[in-house]
Amino acid sequence: MGVTVHFRGTLDDLDRVEDFEDRVVDLALEIGSTVRIWRSTADDDLDRVIRGVILDIAPGQETTCLLVSPEGWLLDASHIEDSERGDLQGPPGSFVKTQYGSVDGHVTLIELLAAVKQEFVSDLDVNDEGGYWEHRDPSRLAESFAKVQAAIAGFRALRSQHGLSAEAAEDPEIVAARVERIAQQVHNTLSRPSEHPPIRFTDDNDEEVAETEELWDQLFKNNRRKQERLNRAVEERMGRGEDAGDALENAMRDEGIIGLPGEDDGSNVLGEYGDDDVDDENAPWRESLPDVYDGVEHFDEEDDEDNVAEDDEEEDSRSFDPEGRNRHPLQKEAMDLMLRLYQLIKDDEGRHNSHFHILQDGAGEMIGGLAQALSPIEDDMDLGLSLVQLKRALRGAAFALGALFPLSAEKQLDNASYEELRATIEEIHSQILVELTTVRDRLREGLDETG
Numbered sequence: 439m440g441v442t443v444h445f446r447g448t449l450d451d452l453d454r455v456e457d458f459e460d461r462v463v464d465l466a467l468e469i470g471s472t473v474r475i476w477r478s479t480a481d482d483d484l485d486r487v488i489r490g491v492i493l494d495i496a497p498g499q500e501t502t503c504l505l506v507s508p509e510g511w512l513l514d515a516s517h518i519e520d521s522e523r524g525d526l527q528g529p530p531g532s533f534v535k536t537q538y539g540s541v542d543g544h545v546t547l548i549e550l551l552a553a554v555k556q557e558f559v560s561d562l563d564v565n566d567e568g569g570y571w572e573h574r575d576p577s578r579l580a581e582s583f584a585k586v587q588a589a590i591a592g593f594r595a596l597r598s599q600h601g602l603s604a605e606a607a608e609d610p611e612i613v614a615a616r617v618e619r620i621a622q623q624v625h626n627t628l629s630r631p632s633e634h635p636p637i638r639f640t641d642d643n644d645e646e647v648a649e650t651e652e653l654w655d656q657l658f659k660n661n662r663r664k665q666e667r668l669n670r671a672v673e674e675r676m677g678r679g680e681d682a683g684d685a686l687e688n689a690m691r692d693e694g695i696i697g698l699p700g701e702d703d704g705s706n707v708l709g710e711y712g713d714d715d716v717d718d719e720n721a722p723w724r725e726s727l728p729d730v731y732d733g734v735e736h737f738d739e740e741d742d743e744d745n746v747a748e749d750d751e752e753e754d755s756r757s758f759d760p761e762g763r764n765r766h767p768l769q770k771e772a773m774d775l776m777l778r779l780y781q782l783i784k785d786d787e788g789r790h791n792s793h794f795h796i797l798q799d800g801a802g803e804m805i806g807g808l809a810q811a812l813s814p815i816e817d818d819m820d821l822g823l824s825l826v827q828l829k830r831a832l833r834g835a836a837f838a839l840g841a842l843f844p845l846s847a848e849k850q851l852d853n854a855s856y857e858e859l860r861a862t863i864e865e866i867h868s869q870i871l872v873e874l875t876t877v878r879d880r881l882r883e884g885l886d887e888t889g
Contacts, residue, residue, distance in 0.1 A: 491504045557628055668693050821884065
């Protein structure tokens with residue numbers, strides 16, 4: 439017994455696939471989901487490109503794959519190899535289990551599919567076991583979820599531990615109002631072109647904390663959009679046979695990141711690293727790893743020699759810290775958590791489980807967000823970076839928590855391991871909230887002083 443959404447269809451126009459991807463990325467960033475653009479090719483036929491978007495909409499919900507075959511058919515991850523080989527005979531069915539998540543997450547998925555049908559896949563066929571696709575009645579959907587979740591062993595304890603809302607117990611009007619907002623947000627985002635004005639900070643000292651934080655949030659989203667588009671361009675060039683270094687440099691030019699009139703073309707930043715390092719560009723947490731990781735040193739030897747003066751010892755110890763002596767305790771907890779995941783889930787079945795990938799990615803987002811947020815703070819720009827990165831770490835913790843119970847229910851985690859991980863992630867989550875409150879207080883003090 440569960441709640442699963444099944445769908446199949448064909449993209450109306452393959453020439454609009456990048457527009458399709460960019461709009462889904464926009465939506466994911468607006469609703470606090472995690473997302474990445476996908477590119478892969480068949481080893482013996484570079485023209486058979488699989489493209490699209492992979493996103494985790496809400497904690498506890500399975501990953502949603504909106505991938506597109508060379509024929510334009512929608513695919514999920516299990517169909518990638520068959521599609522690369524050309525073995526599929528028609529559009530396969532995809533599905534997403536939502537019963538371990540929330541009503542909000544289910545509604546977001548359905549409204550996303552509805553907007554995709556309207557804008558890009560006119561023949562999209564959807565079968566929603568929750569019934570919301572057909573009746574659009576949030577109260578009936580909440581009742582459906584309540585019945586399913588009551589039948590899942592241990593769900594009541596999970597709900598109290600995770601703080602997931604008991605939608606069925608809420609006022610139906612509140613549920614309906616929230617669902618209406620979700621639907622409107624999804625359709626507004628998917629129906630507009632993915633174009634965004636530049637993010638500009640002003641010298642206006644009368645800004646409120648919320649307005650300033652919103653600017654930094656928009657800047658973060660803008661950078662994530664650029665990151666995904668750059669990754670897409672790199673993968674496409676590598677799929678056409680370019681080596682990783684050339685692909686990255688050319689993709690940066692394509693995206694206007696280097697080579698602009700009057701600017702250094704930036705190509706010198708690519709020559710210091712081998713192809714193996716460039717291949718890791720897609721990992722969202724890679725930029726936050728210490729300078730020495732897995733025994734590989736990533737620093738300029740000449741610069742390091744110049745920084746050994748006594749007055750620079752503190753700065754040097756932060757940039758070259760193989761033992762992690764100067765890391766914040768919260769960073770160490772997140773790193774230990776990531777290592778623990780590999781120790782707990784060792785078999786291939788567990789590591790290929792969709793929820794394990796969500797758990798792993800959530801831990802990675804915690805590591806990446808904390809590494810940047812907990813760096814020394816000297817001015818308001820540092821405070822802004824800390825704010826958005828702490829919220830990134832919070833999202834990672836929420837998705838990691840949401841992935842635990844499905845792994846336990848599917849026998850990939852025993853009860854003791856489940857409780858251990860839950861307690862660890864909840865403790866990290868609470869400490870991140872403390873750090874976030876501290877940064878907001880410092881920002882408020884700074885604005886008060888300059889106001």
